[in-house]
Structures are given as structure tokens and as C-alpha cells.
Amino acid sequence: MAKPISIEVWNPSGKYRVVSTKSMPGTRWIRLLTDNDCRLEICTEAKTILSVDDILALIGDRCDAVIGQLTEDWGEVLFSALKRAGGTAFSNMAVGYNNVDVEAANRNGIAVGNTPGVLTETTAELAASLTLAAARRIVEADQFMRAGLYEGWLPHLFVGNLLKGQTVGVIGAGRIGSAYARMMIEGFKMNLIYYDLYQATRLEKFVTAYGQFLKANGEQPVTWKRAATMEDVLREADVISLHPVLDKTTYHLINPERLAIMKKDAVLVNASRGPVIDEVALVEHLKANPMFRVGLDVFEDEPYMKPGLADMKNAVVVPHIASASKWTREGMATLAALNVLGKIKGYPVWGNPNQVEPFLKESATPPPACPSIVNGMPSSKL
Numbered sequence: 001m002a003k004p005i006s007i008e009v010w011n012p013s014g015k016y017r018v019v020s021t022k023s024m025p026g027t028r029w030i031r032l033l034t035d036n037d038c039r040l041e042i043c044t045e046a047k048t049i050l051s052v053d054d055i056l057a058l059i060g061d062r063c064d065a066v067i068g069q070l071t072e073d074w075g076e077v078l079f080s081a082l083k084r085a086g087g088t089a090f091s092n093m094a095v096g097y098n099n100v101d102v103e104a105a106n107r108n109g110i111a112v113g114n115t116p117g118v119l120t121e122t123t124a125e126l127a128a129s130l131t132l133a134a135a136r137r138i139v140e141a142d143q144f145m146r147a148g149l150y151e152g153w154l155p156h157l158f159v160g161n162l163l164k165g166q167t168v169g170v171i172g173a174g175r176i177g178s179a180y181a182r183m184m185i186e187g188f189k190m191n192l193i194y195y196d197l198y199q200a201t202r203l204e205k206f207v208t209a210y211g212q213f214l215k216a217n218g219e220q221p222v223t224w225k226r227a228a229t230m231e232d233v234l235r236e237a238d239v240i241s242l243h244p245v246l247d248k249t250t251y252h253l254i255n256p257e258r259l260a261i262m263k264k265d266a267v268l269v270n271a272s273r274g275p276v277i278d279e280v281a282l283v284e285h286l287k288a289n290p291m292f293r294v295g296l297d298v299f300e301d302e303p304y305m306k307p308g309l310a311d312m313k314n315a316v317v318v319p320h321i322a323s324a325s326k327w328t329r330e331g332m333a334t335l336a337a338l339n340v341l342g343k344i345k346g347y348p349v350w351g352n353p354n355q356v357e358p359f360l361k362e363s364a365t366p367p368p369a370c371p372s373i374v375n376g377m378p379s380s381k382l
């Protein structure tokens with residue numbers, strides 16, 4: 001018998017039962033659901049990561065939809081339970097959905113939503129922050145100050161890397177990778193080399209136009225290059241930021257062989273998913289190459305770090321906070337709620353998951369659509 005899970009209930013007489021496995025920022029998402037005849041149950045269990053059994057208990061015998069988190073394991077067990085409970089929709093409160101077995105959702109006829117776009121700039125800004133923190137040794141210097149070790153200016157004190165005119169390498173030049181690239185190019189006049197399975201045409205056009213603008217103003221123009229191989233990026237770039245999805249093709253994309261071809265004083269940033277880097281190999285590389293620096297938002301075995309990483313002065317580590325701005329987190333909650341609400345109401349899927357702004361206007365009624373469904377499941381009946 002599963003242990004009862006503590007919940008908070010909104011609009012108890014609502015016709016559709018929607019469960020959120022976590023409390024989420026803002027109140028608009030709650031209003032949107034309760035104004036549309038949903039009884040909303042928010043899990044209030046004081047436990048950071050819910051187990052599959054916890055979520056089974058939340059789903060219960062009758063449940064129309066669930067809003068879940070990237071820390072949860074959404075596979076056959078949960079999707080079949082949701083189907084048995086009469087459910088048709090699930091949304092991650094995240095753009096990444098590597099925690100979701102989409103095939104299992106398909107087998108059970110469950111629509112799977114995610115929250116693209118609203119976190120693009122916020123995540124890119126954190127990647128840029130990690131780049132600067134690593135390149136300019138901000139955390140080490142902060143710790144030095146707080147330890148009372150500063151005795152006065154010295155020519156060699158915390159010398160780091162200049163970004164201006166250097167080359168930024170982006171692996172995965174999708175929404176976030178392209179936004180990050182623009183920040184580093186506009187902000188620091190870096191040249192771009194990128195690797196993606198697809199051509200980032202808009203990004204290339206931007207760099208070309210910005211280069212022409214700089215030239216017309218008597219400055220050194222910036223340049224771009226689409227690399228034929230990932231290795232080309234790793235060899236040439238001074239700063240490399242990882243922004244691909246996590247799947248079989250990107251698991252341990254950064255491995256010992258690839259670390260070995262990177263510049264000895266390169267900066268590597270990861271705000272995608274932890275398993276994109278072989279973290280054990282990274283720790284060895286950091287030990288052997290003190291001038292090599294990393295900025296990490298994500299880890300291979302979250303919430304843990306591989307042994308030795310926490311001791312490395314050439315690593316800046318933060319706890320998966322790349323999308324953590326108020327506007328973004330409230331927007332993610334809104335998109336997740338509208339994904340499941342749209343399915344419950346039988347709305348179609350919004351045509352362009354890269355343009356979700358119409359759903360985010362605080363005072364406007366959102367369009368009658370599911371902002372982003374990744375498996376194209378047909379809507380349930382009204």
C-alpha cells in the first residue's frame with residue numbers, strides 16, 4: 001500500500017483532475033487551469049525528487065493530466081498508470097525531455113509537452129555567466145577575498161583569459177546555442193565556429209551582418225564557420241559551449257579523446273545535460289591541465305558530482321539554475337499548464353514551438369492551442 005502523498009487542492013469541484021508533481025513559480029498557471037474547470041492538485045511533499053511510486057500515488061484512479069519535472073522518470077509504468085486513470089496528457093516543466101520515454105507515451109496515447117523558447121535567453125545568459133566566471137576566475141578570486149588572503153595588487157594575481165577577438169565554439173546551435181553565440185559575438189566580438197546537424201542560417205546571417213557593421217565602423221569584423229566535424233570546433237575554439245539535446249548521439253560527446261584535442265587553456269561550458277560530458281574524464285583533464293577551465297550547470301549524476309570535481313579550482317559549478325529567472329520559470333509553468341489544458345480541451349498543437357510569446361502575455365487570453373507537444377498525439381474529446 002503506497003504511502004499517502006501530501007497535496008494542496010485548488011478548485012475542488014473542477015471537472016478535470018490535473019496533478020502537478022511540484023509547486024511551480026507564479027500563479028497564472030494555476031488560474032488558467034482552475035478557470036477552465038480543472039481541479040488542480042499540487043504535490044507538497046517535502047522531498048526534492050519524487051519516486052515513480054510517489055507519482056503513481058499522485059495519479060491515483062482518475063487523472064486527466066500531469067505536469068511533471070525533469071528529475072522524474074516518465075516511462076511505461078507512469079504512462080500506463082496515467083492511461084488507466086483516464087489521462088491523455090503529460091507536460092514536462094522543461095524544454096529538455098530526456099527523462100521521458102516518448103515511445104512509452106505513444107504506446108499509451110499520452111501527449112507529451114515541453115516548454116521551449118521561454119527559457120532560451122535566460123539559459124544562454126547563464127552559459128555566458130559561466131563562461132566569464134571561468135575565463136576570469138571569478139569564483140576563485142571571490143573565495144580568496146573572503147578568506148582574507150588579499151594583500152594588495154600583484155601583476156600575476158588571478159590572470160585569466162581575454163575573450164575579445166577569440167573564437168567561441170558552439171556545439172548544438174539551436175535556440176539556446178544560437179542565443180549564446182550572439183551574446184558572445186555581440187558582447188565580446190568573438191568569432192564563431194559551430195557544429196550542429198543542421199545549418200544555423202539565421203545565426204550565420206546575423207554574424208555576417210554584424211561583421212559588416214563592425215567593418216563599416218572601422219573595427220575588426222567578426223567571422224563565422226560551420227564546422228564539418230565536432231573535432232574541428234574542439235581544436236579551434238578558445239571557448240566551447242555545449243547546447244545539444246541529450247540523446248544517444250550526444251551521450252559522452254566530450255570524452256577523453258576529445259578533451260585531448262582541445263586547447264590547453266580552453267574554457268568549456270555545459271548548460272545542456274550532464275551526461276553530454278564524461279565527467280570522470282573531465283576531472284582527470286582538469287587535474288592534468290590547470291589552465292583548462294570549465295563552467296558547469298549540469299552534472300552526469302545529478303545531484304551528485306563525480307569524485308574530485310568539487311576540489312578543482314579550475315571548475316565553476318552551479319546547481320542546474322540556467323533557466324532560473326522569475327519571468328522564465330513563471331513562463332515555463334504557464335506553458336506546461338497550457339500544454340495539458342489544451343489537450344484536455346481538444347485544442348490543436350500550436351504551429352511554431354519557437355514562437356510561444358502569445359501564450360505568455362500576462363493579461364491576455366492565451367490562444368486555443370497546446371504551445372508545444374513533442375509527439376503530436378491527437379487531442380482528447382471535450
Ligand SMILES: NC(=O)c1ccc[n+]([C@@H]2O[C@H](COP(=O)([O-])OP(=O)(O)OC[C@H]3O[C@@H](n4cnc5c(N)ncnc54)[C@H](O)[C@@H]3O)[C@@H](O)[C@H]2O)c1
Pocket residue numbers: 095096097116117119123171172173174175176177195196197198243244245246249250271272273297298320321322323
Ligand atoms: N541547464 C538548463 O537549465 C537548461 C535549460 C534549458 C535547456 N537545457 C538543455 O538544452 C537543450 C537545448 O535546448 P534548445 O531549446 O536550444 O533546443 P533546440 O532543439 O533548439 O537545440 C538543440 C540543438 O542540438 C542539435 N543537435 C542534436 N543532436 C546533435 C548532435 N549529435 N551534435 C550536434 N548538435 C546536435 C539540434 O540539431 C539542435 O539544433 C535542451 O534539450 C535541454 O536539455 C538545459
Ligand SMILES: O=C(O)[C@H](O)CO
Pocket residue numbers: 070093094095096097119322323
Ligand atoms: O530542459 C530544461 O528546460 C532545463 O534543464 C530546466 O530549465
